[in-house]
Amino acid sequence: xxxxxxxxxxxxxxxxxxxMGGDNAPAEVVTGAVAAAAAFDIDVVLTGRSxxxxxxxxxxxxxxxxxxxxxxxxxxxxxxxxxxxxVPADDSLAMDEGALASWRRPRSSAAIACxxxxxxxxxxxxxxxxxxxxxATARLRLRSLPGVMRPGLAVVLPTRPGPTLLVxxxxxxxxxxxxxxxxxxxxxxxxxxxxxxxxxxxxxxxIGAEPGKGNRLARRAHELLAGAPPHGGLPIHFxxxxxxxxxxxxxADVIVTDGFTGNVALKVLEGAAAFAAEQTRATLTGSxxxxxxxxxxxxxxxxxxxxxxxxxxxxxxxxxxxxxxxxAHGASTAKGVTSACHLAADLxxxxxxxxxxxxxGPGRDRHFLRRS
Amino acid sequence: xxxxxxxxxxxxxxxxxxxMGGDNAPAEVVTGAVAAAAAFDIDVVLTGRSxxxxxxxxxxxxxxxxxxxxxxxxxxxxxxxxxxxxVPADDSLAMDEGALASWRRPRSSAAIACxxxxxxxxxxxxxxxxxxxxxATARLRLRSLPGVMRPGLAVVLPTRPGPTLLVxxxxxxxxxxxxxxxxxxxxxxxxxxxxxxxxxxxxxxxIGAEPGKGNRLARRAHELLAGAPPHGGLPIHFxxxxxxxxxxxxxADVIVTDGFTGNVALKVLEGAAAFAAEQTRATLTGSxxxxxxxxxxxxxxxxxxxxxxxxxxxxxxxxxxxxxxxxAHGASTAKGVTSACHLAADLxxxxxxxxxxxxxGPGRDRHFLRRS
Numbered sequence: 001x002x003x004x005x006x007x008x009x010x011x012x013x014x015x016x017x018x019x020m021g022g023d024n025a026p027a028e029v030v031t032g033a034v035a036a037a038a039a040f041d042i043d044v045v046l047t048g049r050s051x052x053x054x055x056x057x058x059x060x061x062x063x064x065x066x067x068x069x070x071x072x073x074x075x076x077x078x079x080x081x082x083x084x085x086x087v088p089a090d091d092s093l094a095m096d097e098g099a100l101a102s103w104r105r106p107r108s109s110a111a112i113a114c115x116x117x118x119x120x121x122x123x124x125x126x127x128x129x130x131x132x133x134x135x136a137t138a139r140l141r142l143r144s145l146p147g148v149m150r151p152g153l154a155v156v157l158p159t160r161p162g163p164t165l166l167v168x169x170x171x172x173x174x175x176x177x178x179x180x181x182x183x184x185x186x187x188x189x190x191x192x193x194x195x196x197x198x199x200x201x202x203x204x205x206x207i208g209a210e211p212g213k214g215n216r217l218a219r220r221a222h223e224l225l226a227g228a229p230p231h232g233g234l235p236i237h238f239x240x241x242x243x244x245x246x247x248x249x250x251x252a253d254v255i256v257t258d259g260f261t262g263n264v265a266l267k268v269l270e271g272a273a274a275f276a277a278e279q280t281r282a283t284l285t286g287s288x289x290x291x292x293x294x295x296x297x298x299x300x301x302x303x304x305x306x307x308x309x310x311x312x313x314x315x316x317x318x319x320x321x322x323x324x325x326x327x328a329h330g331a332s333t334a335k336g337v338t339s340a341c342h343l344a345a346d347l348x349x350x351x352x353x354x355x356x357x358x359x360x361g362p363g364r365d366r367h368f369l370r371r372s
Numbered sequence: 373x374x375x376x377x378x379x380x381x382x383x384x385x386x387x388x389x390x391x392m393g394g395d396n397a398p399a400e401v402v403t404g405a406v407a408a409a410a411a412f413d414i415d416v417v418l419t420g421r422s423x424x425x426x427x428x429x430x431x432x433x434x435x436x437x438x439x440x441x442x443x444x445x446x447x448x449x450x451x452x453x454x455x456x457x458x459v460p461a462d463d464s465l466a467m468d469e470g471a472l473a474s475w476r477r478p479r480s481s482a483a484i485a486c487x488x489x490x491x492x493x494x495x496x497x498x499x500x501x502x503x504x505x506x507x508a509t510a511r512l513r514l515r516s517l518p519g520v521m522r523p524g525l526a527v528v529l530p531t532r533p534g535p536t537l538l539v540x541x542x543x544x545x546x547x548x549x550x551x552x553x554x555x556x557x558x559x560x561x562x563x564x565x566x567x568x569x570x571x572x573x574x575x576x577x578x579i580g581a582e583p584g585k586g587n588r589l590a591r592r593a594h595e596l597l598a599g600a601p602p603h604g605g606l607p608i609h610f611x612x613x614x615x616x617x618x619x620x621x622x623x624a625d626v627i628v629t630d631g632f633t634g635n636v637a638l639k640v641l642e643g644a645a646a647f648a649a650e651q652t653r654a655t656l657t658g659s660x661x662x663x664x665x666x667x668x669x670x671x672x673x674x675x676x677x678x679x680x681x682x683x684x685x686x687x688x689x690x691x692x693x694x695x696x697x698x699x700a701h702g703a704s705t706a707k708g709v710t711s712a713c714h715l716a717a718d719l720x721x722x723x724x725x726x727x728x729x730x731x732x733g734p735g736r737d738r739h740f741l742r743r744s
Contacts, residue, residue, distance in 0.1 A: 244639030267616030293668030
């Protein structure tokens, strides 16, 4: 589908899935993507080595999902009914390869998936490859939105009653303070599209409630967030500093921070959840009496385990590029890949890219219209 | 007790407790300090307003602990048998006062407590006042150990099987990379004294296992930690980068980081523990059947709750000064203050200050001997 024909047309969502990325690629990725195509009524393009993917597709497509091999040159015939196809990519990024590898591998499965979005043949990319590699590849292959210096990685935290979005969870370790303002705009658009929050509250992660608390970066970012949005962008509902203990407290709908602090905070949270689950499990099964008692709690415990399970959250969205990119956990099983495809489809259907462009200011539209 | 008579003498440990610091001061602080004096066989000096403290002491000293008012000029008569006394301080730091207030309040209860340590009349300070205020006051009133540019705040994490120490948990938000090496030396001495670990493993908190991962500060600190210790200090057993998820995994005995990241990580951990406890409680009491089941797990659940309770950890130790300083949680109840006194007594008995001086290098001893 060309970009010219896109506006106004009721189009199906196509997700390009990097089938070679992740600890469990390609088998679990293929299984998860096939399940997503069936469950969420989307089209899926798998990028990777045809010789490996074709047998997996043939054996793993359950329940009558139509499967066909992609054409060799990766074009996407309009109106084709099949839901899952392959676009060949002969190279791939290893899990321990970082940002530099993305320069050396223009034919990697992740790069080809991004190319499909860039050429308008898919609306979003899903990859379970290494975060550093996936972020660098996406930055290289997809344009940044006007006004966005660097994309930010957005992760949904399982707060109650509503979810909280953390941006940046690890795309850039040493951002400038201005980038945190852009992360706020990206996060607000995400919360509006994916969480249906009209005016999301934005908090800045710091180490004290007062504006003067924090490191140099956080103090300057506080000044910028509290001031008027630059370039005529939409105003931000800034609620001030939040602390680490507030991440799950629902005090803000969007929490912005640098990628170093954000990644540490996210992983502390995941580690603490795993630790608490293990301690609880040990407590509830540590004696015969406790095990007997647990029989009466089976349903609740199953729900609790599901809520604490990172795989149900669908991974992190890389926001600020011309196209949606969702990075699933490197250790994702099929379930995690399915969740990531679901998130990618939701963001694409909600036209997250257009929402972000709108938030960054009306002046940006003209710039956008001049592109290409 | 004068400094001249100290070496070699078998002396009782005296803890100076800032009785006016904390959300629940002075009542809970007095109760907690009195309990600590009885439980751990230490002497306690309460600093604060005599008019408020004296009535509390009289009514709250249970079980025959001898209590006597301190002399008006704050001197400490040698050989006096009483375990809990008052040294007057007419001023105090409010909980919302930061670092600057410590300059303006030389007669605050926190400043007077530090003065007692400086003059050799107490071995350690305990305060539940605001962290920023307590750190700044201690830095002003107590000398830094030679070779320590800034003190670091050390917090014990409840890992299994052994505890892990996190330094810095919030004393300095923008440290230089060299300071993280000093934090490692401080933490190693602490782990040796308080956790009885011969050669503690030191990890650097970052966002990836490889040396090149992290922000500028972490990457430079990695180089320094992997290199030879400067100034002839004792070698550090550096195990490389650890990630946020490793905080509770027992991969290192000491984890060093900057005070911004460390404070965020600590508070995320506390918040996650509270969140998990609440979710678990709701699950285990959410239905009549689940409540019935919980009857069989009462003992285990009680132990789990105690393990997750921040008040049993005794607060954070500010390391790198000429004297031990323990900062209890601002919301501490009597139990938290008692734990903090226990930690302070342990560190003082283990001669943590001398251990740190030793780790920082033999050349430092001469410098130390020349002081005063």
